[in-house]
Amino acid sequence: MTKKLTVLATGGTIAGIAGSAIAPEYSAGEISIEDYLEKVGGLGLEAELSGRQIANIDSADMSPTVWNALHPAILEALGQEDCHGVIVTHGTDTLEETAFLLDLTLPADKPVVVVGAMRPADAVGYDGLRNFANAVRVASDPEAAGRGTLVVMGDRVFAARDVRKVRTRGTEAFRGFPRESVGLVTPSSLEWFGAPWRLDAAPAFVWSDDLPEVVILYVHAGLCAEELLRLVGEETRGIVVAGVGEGNMPERVRQELALMALGGIPVVRASRADEGLVDREGEDEVNRFVAARALNPQKARILLQLLLAGGVADPAAIQRSFDGR
Template sequence: MKNPCIRVLATGGTIAGKAGSATRHDYRPGQIGIDDLLSEAESLGMAVTLSGVQIANIGSEDIGPAVWSPLHAATVAAVADPAVDGVIITHGTDTVEETALLLDLTLPTAKPVVMVGAMRPADAVGSDGLRNLANAVRVASDPGAAGRGVLVVMGDRVFAARDVRKVRTRGTDAFRGFPRESIGLVTPSALDWFGAPWRMGEAARFVWPDQWPEVPVLPIWAGIEPDYVTRLTGPDTRGVVVAGVGEGNMPEPVRQVLRELAVRGVAVVRASRIDEGLVDREPEDDANGFLAARALNPPKARILLQLMLASGVSVRAAMQAEFDRR
């Protein structure tokens, strides 16, 4: 039986970073190229055939549509290639949850697509990059990874894109899933799934946008004045995601300004700034014309809203149904 063939798409991040010292706190992401990463992985003797493409080599704080577009195209091509059994995307941890959800919503589920990063650069004491990469190879090589959407592998755990979020800035156990926790445990030699795939054979849920609608995130804090909303939005604004306090709450003067925007056709989504913030619809949402983000945090709610707006989804009931299914 032939070895699984895995395509690795590299974008940089800490997994490709170096500090120049095993004990320095600061480092530069995106210093190691795809060839060196693959050489490290191949030295582990795993029964796979790896090929790689360098999409970018930057920190994930700098990733956006300019990188997303070629990354999406390369992933689509890899999934469509009959010689490729699975795809790994190396990515910085700061925005991996946003890229993961974006790809999850715009890719079919026929083959495993696994995102992986690291919390420590390659030359740090206790670097986690090589182990995480080996774990990602294990997951991407497993046929049982298909039908689960885009996956994120970090700290010996497997997360679904819809759930994963970064919760710590230090340590290798920096990711958690909400409202569903990890969906599998993985080591370089073993993989255990918690349940069966739930998206077998699904097509992409949204087409890739030609243009990205303007959707700012509005943070709410004690004492925020309503004119902040006016300064944050403009004539090209198509939507606003509220990073609200508690269950998506905001001061009444701010609510009034957002209600006026909703009347003018701007999509307003209530999300929560709380890490495990589940935002249900409230009775006033119908009157205000607001949407509830449910389990999606503000950055993820923004991704989904942009895709809906770009795809022409504008009826509030249909938009709310998309948030409800996450």
């Protein structure tokens, strides 16, 4: 049976144009979803595709405004009995954040696949067509259900929790941590590395169209407490520390953050390192800090925003949620 898939477009390099096959620069989000579906129409994909343009932007400009349009559009598509899955086209710079947000707030009974490209559509070696064909293969597979939101890039299938962009160039720009990838895909084949893990289809969080402000403090040599104080404003509800090593920070900064945590602003310790766990340490109990575990700073920020939006502000409760990711 031919699967019916809904494609929701947000722009990005996959819809980008350079004006030259070898140009070093390009404009993201130039091709409309109608033109893109016409472009992929000649690939012989075994799916019936319909599309809708949510935005057409560089993903550096991704914002809650776009998320607030994208999320209900996905739910609407998933709610249609004849829709077998959803594909979201997206720029790669913030792809992991959108995918993680969707993973936490969508049911898992039908596949939702986020896909992008590292080269614009008129570049030599454009990877977007293959990535998109791979995404169609994944979204059409019944075994993709129950795995949460998935990301397809470079012939690999990643879970939204694990995926991260690790290179600025090249088609193998994404990796996963702690799981490298959950499947391998080509336009004609798909191999899963294990059974679905989201057998409970319900979303982990209720969607919020008014996410609270959570800032990320990037730790560097010479960071002073004054920089922290300038970063935190009256509307700040939470802080994620992109710490050195295992979420470490200068002592003076730690003292100021501990005072903020004591005053009711949750503080999550993550790491600016590309891979590795940030576990709880002895001082966290006294400081009222939360350890991000396997989540990088940008994903830790999204999880903290959702928790705060749902009224969860107690450090112990927040820690339990991070431990369960």
